[in-house]
Amino acid sequence: MYNFEFEKPDTIADAVAALGGEEAQALGGGQTLIPTMKQRLASPATLVSLTGISEMQGICTGDDGSLCIGGATTHGAVAAGAGVYPALADLASHIGDPAVRNRGTIGGSLANNDPSACYPAAALASGAVIKTNTREIAADDYFQGMFDTALNEGEIITEVRFPVPEAANYQKFVQPASRFALVGVFVAKYADGVRVAITGASEGGVFRWTEAEAALSANFAVSALDGLSLPGDGMIGDLHGSGDYRAHLCAVMTKRAVNAAG
Amino acid sequence: MAQVKMTVNGKAASGEVEGRTLLSSFLRDSLFLTGTHVGCDTSQCGACVVHVDGVAVKSCTMLAAEAEGAEVSTIEGQAAPDGTLNTIQQAFQDHHGLQCGFCTPGMVMTTAALLKDNPKPSEQEIREHLEGNICRCTGYHNIIKAILAASGQDVSALAAE
Incomplete structure (x- = not known):
């Protein structure tokens, strides 16, 4: 893969600032982006890792009972920690393989919107809310076609909120x-x-x-x-x-x- | 180039890396820990599995810079300092869980991660956990046997094939 500058900010604000640079791209767990870069299908000048931002990690229950998952939370963490929404935890536990699940993130998967990825189905079927550094996007408005989403350049998925179904x-x-x-x-x-x-x-x-x-x-x-x-x-x-x-x-x-x- | 520091098999390790340097490349080319194998370099085969902060990852699909400050364990850290194999390695030897041996470092590291979370996995759980580890000698059956044995379970029920 072509070389790039690597940055690993600690906060969402620093990540947004770093992504403002020329040809900068966000890096989640890298389980899709790194293979893509190896094939030279992507060649950003700067990669901004989101894995060091603690406020984007973890799973909690919101005031309205919805399940809130930080954008940089790995599939493995969702599989282990989303017990209040068993179908979602089960979905996460079957993405890729165990090692891939320890790196890949929900925000990365939704931002990439691969037409065969699992998480987009969960987000759309649940009417999830995709929270970014600037706004909240309803799942019905978020997915706009193969590898295409409502995200703007440099916009980061900070959290995904899933209403828990019956x-x-x-x-x-x-x-x-x-x-x-x-x-x-x-x-x-x-x-x-x-x-x-x-x-x-x-x-x-x-x-x-x-x-x-x-x-x-x-x-x-x-x-x-x-x-x-x-x-x-x-x-x-x-x-x-x-x-x-x-x-x-x-x-x-x-x-x-x-x-x-x- | 940037300096990266991490702990590898309990020892401090550091070196100069480019942004694009993979963890597998850093381990092999800078630290000369060539036990971590690169089979496919596309995160399919699992020969490069190491542990980073206690969880198994494919080191060919993680940047070395992402491991800054991390605790990394590789196949070289599995045996005792005098060379005595650990339980998993010994079980692989006893049950012929390797033929050419190329996939074995990844198999052993993946097994170590499995047994940490699930000390007595069923045959089915073992097979599912090895989904991302490919053995091109197709010696899976004895690998399953070795893992059952390493977890202290009876392997006689697993028919020879």
């Missing part, structure tokens, strides 16, 4: 070589309705399956999904599976998630 489950059909989701479906049931978010499938990145949401909000049962399907058009097609195959998996994994959520 019932939820994430079903991931693993692409075994990468351990990313070939298709992953997160179903979350709240008092005001059910949300279904699907990752890995669409060329537009994570999306809500509104037809399934309406059916499940009326009747939270696997049978409510009978006859519902998604079109293969606009789905990712590659050597691992065609668009039609992924569309089929969306319905299958949604049913499994509803079944497991009970």
Whole structure:
């Protein structure tokens, strides 16, 4: 990889200042960015590590009962510490492999918005709030397409707040070589309705399956999904599976998630 | 170039690194601790696993500068100073948990992290924990046996394959 200046500030304010420099980029756990830089697909002049900022670490419960996770919290820490939201802890415990989970962070995953990553499905299905150094962004406004988000240049995800659902489950059909989701479906049931978010499938990145949401909000049962399907058009097609195959998996994994959520 | 300081296997270590210097490169090329192997350099294979502040990481996918001030443990710190193998290493030898040995440093360090959190893992838990460690001799079966043995569990139930 090309060389760069490395900075590791202690505070969000210092990180924001460092990111104001020419061609500066934020570094979370580096589990995506470092491989990307090795392939020379990214070559920032400065990398600003966010792993030394203590105010971006950790998990707590907010006044409204929501689960608050610091942007620099690792997947391993979420797997171990998000017990009040079991489906989210379970999702975190199956990202990558154990060593990757000890470095990769929730903020890094959401900022990258890989179309096959797990966390975007959880954030969108939960109606999470993405808190940055300047504002709060609703998940529905945050995800804007493959690798595209509402984040501005130099904006940092400092915290993610998840409303805790009555019932939820994430079903991931693993692409075994990468351990990313070939298709992953997160179903979350709240008092005001059910949300279904699907990752890995669409060329537009994570999306809500509104037809399934309406059916499940009326009747939270696997049978409510009978006859519902998604079109293969606009789905990712590659050597691992065609668009039609992924569309089929969306319905299958949604049913499994509803079944497991009970 | 910047100075980086850390503790490696209980001893103070320091050196000059570039921003892009990987922890695996620093350990191997600056400290000459070549037991940490670089297999794929893409965080797939796990041969480069070391512990940083008590948790297993892939040292090919962490910058050396990120380990400033950290406690790092590598395969070289596993045996006793007189060369006596630790329990995990001895179990790998006893159960033929290695063939060419290239993946073994990562396997041993990953096992050490597993047994610290879960002293009596099931076969299934061991297999899941080794998801990020690849053995191209495909000697997984004896690796599982070795880990069961290292955790003081009966390995006879694990059929020979």
